[in-house]
Amino acid sequence: MSTLFSPTCIRGCEFRNRIVMPPMATSLATRDGLAVREILDHYAERAGADVGTVIVEHTYVTRSGRVNDRQLGAHTDSAIAGLSELAGTIEECGARPVIQLTHAGASGAGDEQGTVFGAGSVPRPGKEDVTPRPLTVEEMQYLAERFAWSAAQCIEAGFAGVQLHGAHGYLLNQFLSPLTNDRRDSYGGDLEARGRYPLEVVELVREAIGEDALLYYRLGADDLMCGGLTVEETAPFAARLAGAGVDVVDISGGMGGYRPEETREGHFLPLNRAIRDHVGDEVPLILTGGIVNPETAEQLLRDPAVDFVGIGRALLSDPHWATRARGQVGR
Numbered sequence: 139m140s141t142l143f144s145p146t147c148i149r150g151c152e153f154r155n156r157i158v159m160p161p162m163a164t165s166l167a168t169r170d171g172l173a174v175r176e177i178l179d180h181y182a183e184r185a186g187a188d189v190g191t192v193i194v195e196h197t198y199v200t201r202s203g204r205v206n207d208r209q210l211g212a213h214t215d216s217a218i219a220g221l222s223e224l225a226g227t228i229e230e231c232g233a234r235p236v237i238q239l240t241h242a243g244a245s246g247a248g249d250e251q252g253t254v255f256g257a258g259s260v261p262r263p264g265k266e267d268v269t270p271r272p273l274t275v276e277e278m279q280y281l282a283e284r285f286a287w288s289a290a291q292c293i294e295a296g297f298a299g300v301q302l303h304g305a306h307g308y309l310l311n312q313f314l315s316p317l318t319n320d321r322r323d324s325y326g327g328d329l330e331a332r333g334r335y336p337l338e339v340v341e342l343v344r345e346a347i348g349e350d351a352l353l354y355y356r357l358g359a360d361d362l363m364c365g366g367l368t369v370e371e372t373a374p375f376a377a378r379l380a381g382a383g384v385d386v387v388d389i390s391g392g393m394g395g396y397r398p399e400e401t402r403e404g405h406f407l408p409l410n411r412a413i414r415d416h417v418g419d420e421v422p423l424i425l426t427g428g429i430v431n432p433e434t435a436e437q438l439l440r441d442p443a444v445d446f447v448g449i450g451r452a453l454l455s456d457p458h459w460a461t462r463a464r465g466q467v468g469r
């Protein structure tokens with residue numbers, strides 16, 4: 139019996155298998171952040187070819203948090219209408235639609251005046267040319283409410299779940315990381331303080347989406363940089379995420395982007411294992427990174443620290459990767 143193709147259920151939501159298409163930016167949206175036919179077709183092709191969960195690419199909750207002009211948004215009623223069509227398309231193909239919500243903070247475009255703000259006043263590693271202004275507590279509250287609004291609208295629009303982007307040097311990662319959070323108020327300092335804002339966002343989003351919807355968190359479990367976050371801090375933090383209402387932890391890493399140097403298949407497995415030790419067996423974990431062979435995916439899923447596998451670039455280059463995998467590793 140194949141583990142890769144074994145169904146599972148979280149909070150009453152059924153998944154036909156363990157294959158996840160992780161969030162991957164297409165940069166094909168209109169300049170207003172609206173979904174276009176090309177985006178619908180891109181996801182339908184993969185969802186219709188045996189993928190179990192599609193996590194739609196990073197989608198901003200307010201325009202100041204976008205990283206480019208062709209990024210998807212979940213910030214207005216018209217953007218939500220397009221996302222509703224996208225969710226329906228994925229669901230009709232038999233995959234569960236989840237959408238990644240984000241604010242890029244110091245990695246983003248900034249406000250109308252071009253002011254870029256982040257967790258602290260430190261440029262994000264890899265983007266040293268931009269020195270952000272630290273968010274005020276009122277601005278943080280406003281952004282948390284934007285996350286909650288977008289999340290509730292996406293669930294209403296037909297998504298089974300939302301994923302908060304807490305990796306790759308974006309806003310929630312900026313708060314958690316000692317590399318970017320130099321705040322001197324109650325949101326900066328030790329792990330407890332640095333984790334406070336991401337946890338507040340999680341709690342507000344959980345309240346907004348209700349008990350039936352799924353809440354995923356993409357955790358930057360290791361900044362992969364000297365002086366940055368390591369799993370020693372992020373593993374206990376993952377347990378707090380679960381306590382605050384997160385259903386699934388999607389493990390990633392790297393402060394300055396989404397492509398760590400490491401290309402070994404399943405290279406984040408040690409992070410999954412450390413996090414499993416802290417969150418226990420009840421919280422499903424996704425392992426993503428470098429996986430290309432169905433047999434390796436199957437093997438990785440036998441590890442108690444892996445419940446789902448994310449297949450990124452392999453699904454971009456071969457939309458029928460999962461169907462091919464079914465032929466190889468069977469049912």
Ligand SMILES: Cc1cc2nc3c(=O)[nH]c(=O)nc-3n(C[C@H](O)[C@H](O)[C@H](O)COP(=O)(O)O)c2cc1C
Nearest residue numbers: 160161162163195196396426427428429449450451
């Ligand atoms: C073109 C491209 C776009 C990506 N966009 C996102 C994104 O929007 N959000 C995110 O969390 N990760 C993003 N990633 C990272 C992937 O989700 C994934 O973690 C990474 O590609 C490693 O998995 P892989 O080796 O299977 O490709 C992107 C990766 C690629 C290649």
